[in-house]
Amino acid sequence: MTQQEAPVRKITVACDVNGYPAEFLAAPHQSLLEALREAMGLTGTKEGCNDGNCGACTVALDGRIVDSCLVLAAEADGKRVDTIEGMAPPNGLHPLQQAFLEEAALQCGICTPGFLVAAKALLEREPEPDEHRIRLWLAGNLCRCTGYDKIVRAVQRASSEMSKPAPAGGA
Amino acid sequence: MHPFSYVAPRTLDEAVEILDRRGERARPFAGATDILVQLRAGRFELDALVDLKAVPETTALSLDGGGLRIGAAVPCCEIYEDAAVRAAFPGLIDAASLIGGIQIQSRASLGGNLCNASPSADGVCPLIVHSAVAKLRGPEGERDASVESFCTGPGANVLRRGELLVEIELPPPPERFGAAYQRFIPRNEMDIAVAGVASAVALDEDGAAIVSARLALAAVGPTPILAERASAFLMGKPPTTETFAEAGKIAASEASPIADMRGTKEHRLQLIETLTRRTLAVALARARTSR
Numbered sequence: 385m386t387q388q389e390a391p392v393r394k395i396t397v398a399c400d401v402n403g404y405p406a407e408f409l410a411a412p413h414q415s416l417l418e419a420l421r422e423a424m425g426l427t428g429t430k431e432g433c434n435d436g437n438c439g440a441c442t443v444a445l446d447g448r449i450v451d452s453c454l455v456l457a458a459e460a461d462g463k464r465v466d467t468i469e470g471m472a473p474p475n476g477l478h479p480l481q482q483a484f485l486e487e488a489a490l491q492c493g494i495c496t497p498g499f500l501v502a503a504k505a506l507l508e509r510e511p512e513p514d515e516h517r518i519r520l521w522l523a524g525n526l527c528r529c530t531g532y533d534k535i536v537r538a539v540q541r542a543s544s545e546m547s548k549p550a551p552a553g554g555a
Numbered sequence: 556m557h558p559f560s561y562v563a564p565r566t567l568d569e570a571v572e573i574l575d576r577r578g579e580r581a582r583p584f585a586g587a588t589d590i591l592v593q594l595r596a597g598r599f600e601l602d603a604l605v606d607l608k609a610v611p612e613t614t615a616l617s618l619d620g621g622g623l624r625i626g627a628a629v630p631c632c633e634i635y636e637d638a639a640v641r642a643a644f645p646g647l648i649d650a651a652s653l654i655g656g657i658q659i660q661s662r663a664s665l666g667g668n669l670c671n672a673s674p675s676a677d678g679v680c681p682l683i684v685h686s687a688v689a690k691l692r693g694p695e696g697e698r699d700a701s702v703e704s705f706c707t708g709p710g711a712n713v714l715r716r717g718e719l720l721v722e723i724e725l726p727p728p729p730e731r732f733g734a735a736y737q738r739f740i741p742r743n744e745m746d747i748a749v750a751g752v753a754s755a756v757a758l759d760e761d762g763a764a765i766v767s768a769r770l771a772l773a774a775v776g777p778t779p780i781l782a783e784r785a786s787a788f789l790m791g792k793p794p795t796t797e798t799f800a801e802a803g804k805i806a807a808s809e810a811s812p813i814a815d816m817r818g819t820k821e822h823r824l825q826l827i828e829t830l831t832r833r834t835l836a837v838a839l840a841r842a843r844t845s846r
Contacts, residue, residue: 395561412561412604415591435592437745439658448632448661454588455662458561459606502657523744524656 399460401426402470410457416450417441419457420467428468428497432526439525442498443467449505451524468497471504480504480542489538491529499525503539511547515540557600563609567692567721573605575694575717583607583719585628586662588655589671612721613666618643621727627666627720631678632657634665644725645841646684646734646753650677653738656745666720672706672778673747679706679779680753680771681736685725693718703771706778729767731758733841735834738773739826748774749818752806752830754838756794762843765789770802770831775810775823782806785831794839796832803831 394409401424408423417434420426420443432440434453441452444466471478480503483489490496499522506513506521513521518539519532527535564570574581581603584590594601607613613628618639625634631651634640641648647665654663654677668678669689679702687702694717702723706712714720728734738751751773759766768789770782785806792798812823 393560411558413556413559413594435595436588436655436659439656442658445661449658450661451588451658454586454591454659456561456587456591456604456606458563459587459608505657520744521657524658 395458395461397457397461399462400464402466406465408457412456412458414457415453416443416445416455416457416460416465417452419460420452420465423457426467426469430494430497432494432498437526438495438498439502439522440495440498442501442525444501444505447505449502466501468501471500478504478542479545480507480539483538483542483545484535487534487538487541489530489534495525495527495529499527499535503542506539507543507546512543513539556595556597557602559594559601560603561606562603563606565609567610567612567719570605570607570610570719571693571717573603574719577603578716581605583670585613585664585667586630586659588659588663589667589673607719615722616640623647623725625665625723625725627670627722628664629666630662630664631660635660643728644685644734646736646755646838647681647725649736650681650753653677653744666723669702669705669723670712670714670720672708672710672712674706674709674776674778675748675751675774676706676779677736677738677748677751677773680751680773681734682723682725683771683779683781684734684753684755684769685728686769688724688726690721690724691718692721697721703779703781708777728755728845729757730845731760731762731842732756732845733838733843735837735841737830737834737837739830747817750774750810750812750823750826750830752827752834754831754834756789756835756838756842758794758839758842763793765792765794765798768802770806770835772806772810772827774817775812775827777811780809782809782831784809789835794835794842796836799832799835799839800828802835803828806831 398407430440432438436451436454443452583605607628613626615626634651665678682702689700734755736753738748740746753771755769757767807824807827814820
């Protein structure tokens, strides 16, 4: 990335988004959230508060969940970004997405991509978290519809699905 | 928002040069979790944000002969995920693991928490009770500032033009030492402290008397404050419930809280008393089980 100090010069950012190489021009003050939605058309990541309180814009940056509204797009240069768009396998759903549907863990849906990305990061680190741990991990994600219980149950359900041994006789 | 440029220097010299040249129109940042919010709210305008995360000195975390060096840009998550740091500095971990949520902890640094100089900063009081030193670098070279003298008012600190915080150094704790931090918020997580207290004690060989103590208070004055009289009171005292209750009263007398949307003055004074007692009890338990 070129280091430009002139305020209006755009910066070329090259990063990995959901496993694919991406390159875009970012204004220096542009957030990663804006770049994802506007430059890359990845509108699954939502803007809620734009100040780091609600977690609707949660993405993983080099494997750690962050509020993408509080990351400058320029900071993503050379990094890996994982968004909700990269979560489902081809022709299916991630177990967390399936569990959110089955537990009715969403109503308006604005917070859902952030919850899913955050919960996925939790289960990757800790495959069988208890309820307290799930609630603590998801404290940075706000939901104004569900009252959280269904979301917590969905994460527990996905956790037990994902912890089951793979069926025998598979390819 | 006023447009600003983004610069990511690779050396301290380069960072200092940019900050010196641009003066108040540029600021260094690490996790950006405070500064982007402040810029969007129009609290101030900048022409440049200087990302410190490519500077090796600000991103290193190392245990050093029993002490700890925390680069100014090291995020909270790296501190509490380090098993050795967690074992040796549990009082610091108390704070690193409750600042914001997981998303914020992925980015926010204790260095940034200190430079932001909020009276309610959760990360600062534990540093104060560890007698931490802020290592600064500027156009004139290097200098040190004690963490308790670093913040000079709400949002103000001792940094001069062109100067930045490089790292925070915690000296090796004495033997039989324990520290703890607790705060009160109306929710369980993700809130700003109504009041907070960090305590540290070191015991004599029999565990019968306190040989050194430091207490620091958050959100009850213009800066995080070292409660000097309460700390001095504890010296030589037996580590009992009665001693801790008295220390709580003295600590409250050293607080000068305001009333605001988060709490009244009376509530905050009561919280200081309670949190002083509670954190001293945790610090004592940790001191008794330390090496």
